[in-house]
Amino acid sequence: MKLFPAIDLFVGKAVRLYKGDYEKMTVYSDEPWRVAEDFAACGANYVHIVDLEGAKDGGTPNFDTVLKIKSASGLFCEIGGGIRSLEVIEKYISAGIDRVILGTAAAEDSSFVGRAVSLYGEKIAVGADLKDGFVAVRGWREVTSLTADDFFGKMSSVGVKTMICTDVSKDGAMRGTNRELYRRLSEKFDVDIVASGGVSSLDDVKALSDMGLYGAIIGKAYYTGAIDLREAHEVIK
Secondary structure, three states: OEEEEEEEEEOOEEEEEEOOEEEEEEEEEOOHHHHHHHHHHOOOOEEEEEEHHHHHHOOOOOHHHHHHHHHHHOOEEEEEOOOOOHHHHHHHHHOOOOEEEEOHHHHHOHHHHHHHHHHHHHHEEEEEEEEOOEEEEOOOOEEEEEEHHHHHHHHHHOOOOEEEEEEHHHOOOOOOOOHHHHHHHHHHOOOEEEEEOOOOOHHHHHHHHHOOOOEEEEOHHHHHOOOOHHHHHHHHO
């Protein structure tokens, strides 16, 4: 299993939200690229980046910071948040970002995802952000009528190979991750699943690895010290 330590960006800073609430934001670093350098020092090969401003309003307000993270760390970088056009996808990929994550755009237009996959292949991933079992969009502020199964089925049918699945109720809460959700989805769908939200202990990391998941995102647990990244990499070996 691959570990994706996470950096959430807001006005160029590394922050964390509590359950997706922009009013409950903690700033952890004014220099997010330094955080990524520490990920690399701890044995990471990947970094998961979210542009929280982009997720809310579209656009790429933290584009330069994303590139600085890539340049400083040398890690495989995936970015999500506000990526809603082929032009923005091309902007990131041509700048050297390894994978882009479609969220709102994917939920609203599966044909757009199909076009993106036909152009960029496995450089395209899709984020399934779930609130009470339904897909949430626009920075988790709106909930659609799409269930997780509906969405995974649609994305699989247009060629998406990687799904990043977040249980919003677990995100930033430090109360464990939704293991049953990931077990069920991984058994039903032939896609690489990255677990996100509530991965808050080495026990969570081991459980997700043991079920054969493709990856897991470590967010707040890194920043609070609840998970030591070096130990987490030992657990998955």
